[in-house]
Amino acid sequence: MSGPELALARDEAVWHPRLRARKITGAVFVGLCVCSVVLGVAMLAALVIDVSLDGAARLFSAPEFSLSARYSGYALAVIIVLVVLFRVLERRGIRIDGALHPAGLGALTTVGLSRHLPFALAWWMATTIALRIPRALGRLPWIVLAMLLLTWAVYLFLDQAFLTSFASRIPGRAGIYAPLIGTLYMMVITAAVAFPLGVGAAIYLEEYARQNWFAKMIQINIANLAGVPSIVYGLLGLQLFVRAMELDRSVLAGALTMALLVMPIIIVSSQEALRAVPPSMREGAYALGATRWQVVWSSVLPFAFGGTLTGTILALSRAIGETAPILVIGGLTFIAFLPTSPTDSFTILPIQIFNWVSRPQEDFQLIAAAGIILLLLVLLLMNSAAIILRQRTRVRW
Amino acid sequence: MAARQTTPQPASLREVCAALWRDHLNPSRGGTGRETPLGHAVHLLLFLSAALSALVTVGIVFVLIFETIEFFGVIGLGTFFGDTVWSPLIAVFNETTGELESRFGIWALVWGTVLVAAIAVVVAVPVGLLAAIFLSEYAPPRLHAVLKPVLEVLAGVPTVVYGYFALLFVTPIVQDLLPATTIFNALSAGIVMGVMIIPMISSLSEDAFSAVPQSLREGAYAMGATRMETALRVILPAALSGVIASIILATSRAIGETMIVTVAAGQNPNFLASPLEAIQTMTAFIVQVSLGDTPAGSIEARTLFAVAMTLFVMTLAMNLIATYVRGRFREQYE
Numbered sequence: 001m002s003g004p005e006l007a008l009a010r011d012e013a014v015w016h017p018r019l020r021a022r023k024i025t026g027a028v029f030v031g032l033c034v035c036s037v038v039l040g041v042a043m044l045a046a047l048v049i050d051v052s053l054d055g056a057a058r059l060f061s062a063p064e065f066s067l068s069a070r071y072s073g074y075a076l077a078v079i080i081v082l083v084v085l086f087r088v089l090e091r092r093g094i095r096i097d098g099a100l101h102p103a104g105l106g107a108l109t110t111v112g113l114s115r116h117l118p119f120a121l122a123w124w125m126a127t128t129i130a131l132r133i134p135r136a137l138g139r140l141p142w143i144v145l146a147m148l149l150l151t152w153a154v155y156l157f158l159d160q161a162f163l164t165s166f167a168s169r170i171p172g173r174a175g176i177y178a179p180l181i182g183t184l185y186m187m188v189i190t191a192a193v194a195f196p197l198g199v200g201a202a203i204y205l206e207e208y209a210r211q212n213w214f215a216k217m218i219q220i221n222i223a224n225l226a227g228v229p230s231i232v233y234g235l236l237g238l239q240l241f242v243r244a245m246e247l248d249r250s251v252l253a254g255a256l257t258m259a260l261l262v263m264p265i266i267i268v269s270s271q272e273a274l275r276a277v278p279p280s281m282r283e284g285a286y287a288l289g290a291t292r293w294q295v296v297w298s299s300v301l302p303f304a305f306g307g308t309l310t311g312t313i314l315a316l317s318r319a320i321g322e323t324a325p326i327l328v329i330g331g332l333t334f335i336a337f338l339p340t341s342p343t344d345s346f347t348i349l350p351i352q353i354f355n356w357v358s359r360p361q362e363d364f365q366l367i368a369a370a371g372i373i374l375l376l377l378v379l380l381l382m383n384s385a386a387i388i389l390r391q392r393t394r395v396r397w
Numbered sequence: 398m399a400a401r402q403t404t405p406q407p408a409s410l411r412e413v414c415a416a417l418w419r420d421h422l423n424p425s426r427g428g429t430g431r432e433t434p435l436g437h438a439v440h441l442l443l444f445l446s447a448a449l450s451a452l453v454t455v456g457i458v459f460v461l462i463f464e465t466i467e468f469f470g471v472i473g474l475g476t477f478f479g480d481t482v483w484s485p486l487i488a489v490f491n492e493t494t495g496e497l498e499s500r501f502g503i504w505a506l507v508w509g510t511v512l513v514a515a516i517a518v519v520v521a522v523p524v525g526l527l528a529a530i531f532l533s534e535y536a537p538p539r540l541h542a543v544l545k546p547v548l549e550v551l552a553g554v555p556t557v558v559y560g561y562f563a564l565l566f567v568t569p570i571v572q573d574l575l576p577a578t579t580i581f582n583a584l585s586a587g588i589v590m591g592v593m594i595i596p597m598i599s600s601l602s603e604d605a606f607s608a609v610p611q612s613l614r615e616g617a618y619a620m621g622a623t624r625m626e627t628a629l630r631v632i633l634p635a636a637l638s639g640v641i642a643s644i645i646l647a648t649s650r651a652i653g654e655t656m657i658v659t660v661a662a663g664q665n666p667n668f669l670a671s672p673l674e675a676i677q678t679m680t681a682f683i684v685q686v687s688l689g690d691t692p693a694g695s696i697e698a699r700t701l702f703a704v705a706m707t708l709f710v711m712t713l714a715m716n717l718i719a720t721y722v723r724g725r726f727r728e729q730y731e
Binding site: 022023025026029030032033034035036037039040041043044046047050051054196197198200201203204205208209217218220221222223224225227228229230231232233234235236238239240243260263264267291292293294317318320321322323324327328330350353354357358365368369372375376379383 | 433435436439440442443444445446447448449450451453454456457460461464523524525527528530531532535544547548550551553554555556557558559560561562564565566592595596599623624625626628629646649650652653654655656659660680683684687688693701702705708709712713715716717720
């Protein structure tokens with residue numbers, strides 16, 4: 001008997017046919033399970049690759065290594081060497097400390113002369129923080145450094161003309177300046193409105209409200225609000241903010257609509273963060289005679305703050321991608337100016353992308369892909385920030 | 398938890414206020430009961446921000462109902478639910494009356510919505526459930542820690558990006574396989590929407606699977622069951638309420654989804670259209686009207702709210718059913 005036949009014979013000898021059938025069905029089933037996971041991941045990969053192939057040419061261009069860029073490069077090299085050096089010295093027990101750290105100073109003087117001043121400052125902060133954070137934090141400073149490095153590299157390669165041009169009917173000249181600033185503007189107002197309200201509601205539900213019908217009703221209500229289609233929020237915003245409050249189709253109207261949309265998400269994640277603080281923290285403070293607000297402010301919030309902030313960032317990253325509500329309240333799609341006050345009209349990234357996608361010319365669709373890459377980069381940055389924040393502020397009880 | 402069971406019914410506003418004030422003065426979490434003026438003010442502010450979320454619901458319902466009543470004052474329920482042609486903006490020929498007129502048969506939009514959502518569910522349920530079973534029953538912890546967030550990224554991708562993906566990546570492939578497909582079609586929008594809701598089903602179902610106690614698995618293994626038999630005949634039935642709730646929630650999300658269908662499914666409200674043709678969903682219609690310049694207060698503008706009301710009622714009903722199923726049919730383990 002040859003090899004395979006022998007194996008088969010042995011297999012039959014050991015496995016009763018029915019048992020073997022069960023074994024094979026099981027194996028096929030695992031295969032199916034693996035396939036479906038792979039399918040999900042493959043779809044994500046296909047999406048990212050498709051968008052990158054289409055849009056990368058428009059969004060990125062080879063950086064012209066101007067004087068400032070070159071100085072930044074030198075500074076980067078100097079900083080990396082210094083950081084590694086000081087790390088090694090620290091490992092040997094020689095501790096270097098102080099706000100004016102040599103590595104940071106070196107970065108500041110080298111890069112500060114160039115036009116990349118914001119990045120010089122960021123580098124200075126990053127290196128100083130990275131060197132001063134206690135070693136107990138492990139890899140965290142390095143992750144922060146790597147992220148800053150990545151941001152900086154992406155920034156260097158971004159096509160400046162695309163970022164700083166307004167929308168245009170000519171594909172070659174169309175840029176994403178107005179929607180980029182519009183998104184930023186709207187998000188700042190949304191965060192300023194939704195964060196205090198969301199966290200406030202969560203504190204009320206977790207720390208103040210009894211389990212009476214009112215709290216129960218609000219709880220059910222919040223769960224349902226999270227399931228309301230976003231376009232319905234757009235109609236609410238249209239009637240309430242645009243028409244009734246006469247804010248017109250302004251940044252403020254858009255931001256308030258978005259704030260209502262993300263509030264349920266912020267409330268739920270803040271509630272979870274508050275719930276994670278053990279009751280003994282509260283009881284200890286009460287035992288010292290603190291009032292309820294003192295307990296919340298001094299003994300609960302400091303430990304739940306990281307969680308609430310993480311939830312808010314994730315909620316905002318949802319808001320950044322939302323198109324439908326702003327379409328309904330009428331975020332314009334052709335805007336050749338920047339919003340300067342909250343009552344100016346505006347446009348945001350996803351709406352500009354939608355506008356480009358829905359045009360028949362292929363050139364515009366490629367620009368849409370460039371816009372999508374930018375949007376995904378922003379989302380990636382926000383989500384990484386949320387993850388890092390979660391790790392950094394996690395308290396083990 | 399016992400307190401949740403008994404729900405005193407609300408009476409008059411006066412009693413409600415009195416009850417809230419009593420609650421306020423009588424701290425529930427072991428407080429001393431004394432409070433500074435600042436504490437009172439803060440309590441009021443926190444209460445107001447919690448009440449705001451209730452006001453949002455009231456606002457949504459009020460806005461929708463107000464305009465919908467105005468709409469039905471002109472159009473009539475019989476026309477809305479008794480017709481299958483939807484053309485509120487352009488007059489079309491009516492076979493029964495023999496005249497050119499606007500038609501308001503919501504079923505054309507409902508068909509488009511349900512068709513796309515059904516395709517999405519057909520794609521997402523097998524993939525999502527199998528992925529959930531893999532993650533909770535088979536995957537080693539380290540793989541689980543990597544795969545779960547990666548799958549959840551799918552839910553975080555902006556929907557307009559999915560619209561782009563459906564129109565420019567999936568549609569050409571579908572057209573290659575089925576040449577009868579038009580550029581805008583329900584099928585590719587549905588497939589991509591299915592991809593979008595996979596993580597909803599897989600995450601929520603996996604939570605339900607993980608909640609099944611380990612002793613049930615061990616019992617099944619002790620009886621000589623294979624891993625698959627354990628997963629399908631013990632774990633899945635035990636977690637069925639959570640699984641069904643996740644599917645209903647994902648369907649509700651698919652029904653309310655806007656940008657994928659607006660970009661990739663077209664703007665042709667067409668009752669009983671095939672998946673290979675262009676359709677229009679309720680959400681896509683709302684976007685279409687919003688992008689045009691229909692004057693506020695006109696009947697065309699009011700259709701927006703009637704359609705949104707239908708959408709809101711459908712999704713709300715599904716969300717409530719999901720909550721009910723999860724609570725009512727939960728297997729209790731201690």
